[in-house]
Amino acid sequence: MQPDAAELKRVMESAALAAARAIMAVHSAGPDVQYKPDSSPVTAADEEAERLILAAMVRHFPSVPVVAEEAVAAGLVPDISGGLFFLVDPLDGTKEFVAGRNEFTVNIALVRKGVPIAGIVLAPALSSGFVAVENRAERFTVTGDFAVGERRPIGCRSRGTALTAVASRSHDTPQTARFLDDHGIDACTAIGSSLKFCLVAEGLADVYPRFSRTMEWDTAAGDAVLRAAGGETRTLAGDLLAYGKRNQPHDADFANPNFIAAGAGWSIGAAAGAK
Incomplete structure (x- = not known):
């Protein structure tokens, strides 16, 4: 119950x-x-x-x-x-x-x-x-x-013409830089922990791209806040990030794939497909 x-x-x-x-x-x-x-x-x-x-x-x-x-x-x-x-x-x-x-x-x-x-x-x-x-x-x-x-x-802000991203302080990757460049995002704040989800949920940023390893306990609480604020988190295949992943053929239990967490008005399917 x-x-x-x-x-x-x-x-x-x-x-x-x-x-x-x-x-x-x-x-x-x-x-x-x-x-x-x-x-x-x-x-x-x-x-x-x-x-x-x-x-x-x-x-x-x-x-x-x-x-x-x-x-x-x-x-x-x-x-x-x-x-x-x-x-x-x-x-x-x-x-x-x-x-x-x-x-x-x-x-x-x-x-x-x-x-x-x-x-x-x-x-x-x-x-x-x-x-x-x-x-x-x-x-x-x-x-x-x-x-x-x-x-x-709090709630996610509407997408404007100038976009702001948040990214991991300790796990920056070339894919993150490429994502920002592909989407014309010049402003990016590096910050640790699940606060990245919360900055998007609070309307202080538009998107949080993650191209390095996370586990479900790293993301679930921040993802819950983001979804309640009007945003969502999707995999690079465009599916909503799911929890309770066990017996994964190519990864450990509870390991997440790469994802894009974003606020209102973001076309996550298109964003996730960016190379």
């Missing part, structure tokens, strides 16, 4: 704020960095934030399985055949976190039949967050004692 919308929003926000408090405690002390088998960094902040989020999800929604980044890395993958599950990245942008930048986020999303229907992206060091439930996207501030402050609705 799908969680009640009001309770879902409350629990996601509470869990993300608890995780944010733990992350900022490690951030202040200076993280001790370890490396996983895939050479990606992990810190005590990732692990404690995931522990707190998992505890909250299990306590409030015990029948909904949770796919969480660090748990999957440890080989713990729940049965998601029922089609309803949470995707959690406790600290998206660990490279930004380790480098001392502020663009890391806590990501929690609810997926139903391959579609991210709710999500929260919280940026602890920026004292802000984004949440989407029932096709409504909001931006909110985070107070000094890790509570939700002011809220306001």
